[in-house]
Amino acid sequence: MSINTRAMLSAGLKLLLSLFILCAALWGSLALYYQLPLPMPWLALALLLWLGLTVLALLRLWRISVWQGFFMYLVMHAALLTWWYNLTPSNQHLWEDDVAQMTYGEVQGNQVTLYNVRNFDWHSETDYTARWETRHYDLSKLTSVDMLTSHWGMDAIAHVLVSFGFADDQFVTFSVEIRKKQGQQFSEVAGFFKQYELSILATDERDAIAVRPNVRGEDTYLYRIDMPAAIRRQLFLSYIEQANQLLEEPRFYNTVTANCTTLVFGMMQHISGGLPLDSRLLLTGYLPSYVAELDGLTDGFDLAQLRTAGRITERSKQAQQSPNYSKIIREGVPGW
Structure with missing residues (x-):
């Protein structure tokens, strides 16, 4: 495999994984926005932290190692999903x-x-x-x-x-x-x-x-x-x-x-x-x-x-x- 072909495949993989991370991070941002029980400005700080860690994962993916960056985001998203799936509905609220x-x-x-x-x-x-x-x-x-x-x-x-x-x-x-x-x-x-x-x-x-x-x-x-x-x-x-x-x-x-x-x-x-x-x-x-x-x-x-x-x-x-x-x-x- 030529060097140019290998570089193109590497860039394509990075783009594909980056798109996956961006879509997943957008979903995660909305989940945090709608479900974190925090008032402003703490909610804004939590969202900035989430987005900051996402950017850090993308930087590692592009500059250091594709799999290090991707694995870093997977760990973040797994933690988010653990929290998400533990959210349970309740009939005990003050309703309209x-x-x-x-x-x-x-x-x-x-x-x-x-x-x-x-x-x-x-x-x-x-x-x-x-x-x-x-x-x-x-x-x-x-x-x-x-x-x-x-x-x-x-x-x-x-x-x-x-x-x-x-x-x-x-x-x-x-x-x-x-x-x-x-x-x-x-x-x-x-x-x-x-x-x-x-x-x-x-x-x-x-x-x-x-x-x-x-x-x-x-x-x-x-x-x-x-x-x-x-x-x-x-x-x-x-x-x-x-x-x-x-x-x-x-x-x-x-x-x-x-x-x-x-x-x-x-x-x-x-x-x-x-x-x-x-x-x-x-x-x-x-x-x-x-x-x-x-x-x-x-x-x-x-x-x-x-x-x-x-x-x-x-x-x-x-x-x-x-x-x-x-x-x-x-x-x-x-x-x-």
Whole structure:
């Protein structure tokens, strides 16, 4: 091997390892930023120390020995990962009011009791009447399941809710939520770094659905899901099972792997299996097209028709104070 070839291979290896170190160090910086329990300026000093050691490892890699520099960074990152994997979620924090309680349930035959069903009366984001209720449902009367997508700026991104209807005119909506601690704000980036715990909330439809178009100014769509009765029942019970499990074993929210869509996808995979992975499970605003391709929406209508008829934004605002909120928002929705 010629000297020039050997030098090129050495430079290429250094560039490859340097790129790996820089990407890993960026991840480490964000992990430290979001999780180190230090106030400023101590947090800034800790980040500077981390970045300084990274630069030192890169200098050793380029000037002294490739493997010495790389090994130095691996030791640093191994220590970081040891700390990272010892961070554990907890249900024992001071939470924001809307996630202060956790839904859980009991099932005896067809009779279901849900505790801590949220039924807030929202006047604004900061002005509301808080209510947490115990409600009872008869699974033999479970007749429908709806998917709702609520958008707040981009077509590709939406919050997804699932609502179950019963023959006695009861509806209950399940929403996978982050549990914000008091004073926290939501960040998609922070959602990758164990910043929030995960929660499954059962709510009244005039709470979790209405708050989005009526108070937050979101654009909300409702789709009737064509689901066999046995699968519908299993999905309802799976929500209760998952909620009960979170009460006993808290989990961190993750923007990609544990969010409002992937958690439901996991439930459905467990129930029926065979569901394909798809980018629309992450680009949640496009989820209705994914469900349509699986023949999960109302027959006889194309997706554009279902989207137009299912846009409940204005109906929700008009029905805000009506006792028939659930019926009004479904007026004209195919399948109803």
